[in-house]
Amino acid sequence: MKKSLFFIAALFAVIAAGAQANPISWTFTSKKLADKTYEVHLTAMIQKGWHLYSQTQPEDAIIDPTSFVFTGNPLLTLDGKVKEVGKMEKFHDAKLEVSAHQYSGTVDFVQVVKVKTSGKTNLAGKLTFQTCDDQKCLPPKTVNFTVAIK
Numbered sequence: 001m002k003k004s005l006f007f008i009a010a011l012f013a014v015i016a017a018g019a020q021a022n023p024i025s026w027t028f029t030s031k032k033l034a035d036k037t038y039e040v041h042l043t044a045m046i047q048k049g050w051h052l053y054s055q056t057q058p059e060d061a062i063i064d065p066t067s068f069v070f071t072g073n074p075l076l077t078l079d080g081k082v083k084e085v086g087k088m089e090k091f092h093d094a095k096l097e098v099s100a101h102q103y104s105g106t107v108d109f110v111q112v113v114k115v116k117t118s119g120k121t122n123l124a125g126k127l128t129f130q131t132c133d134d135q136k137c138l139p140p141k142t143v144n145f146t147v148a149i150k
Contacts, residue, residue: 021138023050024131028147030123033112037079040123040147042068042109049133054088054101055109061100063130064140068109070125076149079112113149120150 024044031039046052057065068082086107092099113123124146131138 023047023133023138024052024129024141026127026143026145028145030147030149036115036118038113038115038149040111040113040149042082042111042127042145042147044103044107044109044129046103046105046107046131048104050131051089051091051100051102051104051133052107052129052131054084054103055082057101058099060098062098063100063132063137064128066109066127066129068111068125068127070111070123073121073123075116075119075121076123077114077116079114081111083110084108085110115149120148122149123147 024046027041027043027045029041029043031041033039044052053061053063053065055065055067057063070078084103084107086103086105089102089104090099091102109127111123115121124144126142126144128140128142130140
C-alpha cells in the first residue's frame with residue numbers, strides 16, 4: 001500500500017512539474033509588407049497566471065529581460081530593433097522593492113527584415129526569456145527558431 005501511495009504521489013508531482021515547466025509557447029511567422037520587406041513575428045502565448053518579461057526593464061528589476069540574437073544571413077538585413085506589440089504591465093512589489101515590465105496572455109515581438117535578392121531564405125536565431133507567476137520564477141530559457149521568408 002505504501003508503495004502505491006508513493007507511486008501515485010510521485011506521478012502527480014511529475015505531472016504538476018511538467019504542466020508548469022513550460023508556461024510559454026512560441027510561434028514564428030513572417031508577413032510580406034512590400035517588395036523585399038517582411039515582418040517576422042515571434043509570438044508568445046502565455047499561460048494564465050504567468051508573465052513574460054519585456055526587453056526593457058526598470059533599474060530595480062531582478063529578472064532577466066527577453067532578448068533576441070539573430071544568426072547572420074548575407075541575404076537579409078535587419079531594419080531597426082525588435083518591437084513589442086502587446087499590453088505591457090508595469091509591476092511593482094513594494095514588499096521586495098522591485099519592479100518589472102511584463103506581459104500576460106500574449107505578446108508579439110516583431111522584427112522588420114529586408115531581403116537583398118529575390119528568392120526564399122530564412123531568419124534564424126535564438127531568444128532567451130524568463131517567466132514568473134505569483135509564487136515563483138523559472139530559470140531563463142533559450143529557444144532556437146527559424147522563420148521562412150518567402
